[in-house]
Amino acid sequence: MIEDWRQRRAAKRITSGDGRALKRFRWWQLPLRALFYLPLPDGDGRQTVYAVDIPRRTDPEGGKARAHLYLDGRHHAESKLPAAFPVGGGTIEVAISAFGLKRCHYVTATGAQHGLLPDPKSAEGRRARVEREHPTLSRSISFLSVLILLIGVGLNLLQLAEPISQIPPIAENVGTFASPVRLPIWLNFALAVGAILGSTERALRLRYSVLDQAGK
Incomplete structure (x- = not known):
């Protein structure tokens, strides 16, 4: 029931496209744009290519970021994020966080999920290439990013716990907490x-996980 409500709400955010052509990804757009592709076979044995273009900026009119759906290179639809675009055999779901994309997946009618293919020139595409061509380096970078998050979130929670514990209702019922960590x-x-x-x-x-939410 909740999922149906989300789908109906997402459908209301979708507007028709204007048919403009999809622009190629340029190197200087690395911090400004994300671009993903989804090739799907159609009923005639041919291949339809969907593209999801996500500018890393807010819409000047609505104040929210938007995702743009292209069909075979032409602007087909757009939606404020989070977005859920109905496509052949399922839905393309797109969502962002404060740090970038947290979801850009094709969800089939049976519930199977598949990540879309990032444009090779985009930041996501370049990171995927590192993972594909240098798996050991990729795993090291991934481990380091999680470690940094754990350390940062853990130490900040320890320091925040002290002032929170001094709030009168909490101090009276739970007691106060003295943080063993005091960082410059x-x-x-x-x-x-x-x-x-x-x-x-x-x-x-x-x-994206609770850890990333806490890091925010």
């Missing part, structure tokens, strides 16, 4: 930057 401002800032970089790296691989 510069180190707190460095941890925050590290957490942002770690979550951004994970977003390039469309990884």
Whole structure:
């Protein structure tokens, strides 16, 4: 029931496209744009190619980011995010976080999920190439991003627990907590930057969890 409600709500955000051609990805658009593809066979034995173009900026009119769906190179539809575009045999679901994409998947009518293919020139495509051509390096980067997030979130939670525990109702019922960690401002800032970089790296691989939410 909840999923049906979400689908109906997402459908209301979709507007028809204007038929314009899909522009090629340029290197200088790395921090400004994400582009993914979904090739699907149609009933005539041919292949239909969907493309999802996500500018990394908010819509000046609505104040929210938008996803644009292209069909065989032509603008087919657009939607505020999160988006759910009905396509052949299923739905393309797109969602973002504060650090980038957290979802760009094709969900079939049977519930199977498949990630879309990033444009090779995009940041997501370049990160996928590292994972494909240098798996050991990729795993090291992934491990480091999670480690930085764990350290940053853990230390910040310890420091936040102390002032929160001093709120009168909490102090009276639970008691106060003295943080064993007191970091200088510069180190707190460095941890925050590290957490942002770690979550951004994970977003390039469309990884998102409670850890990334806490890092925000």
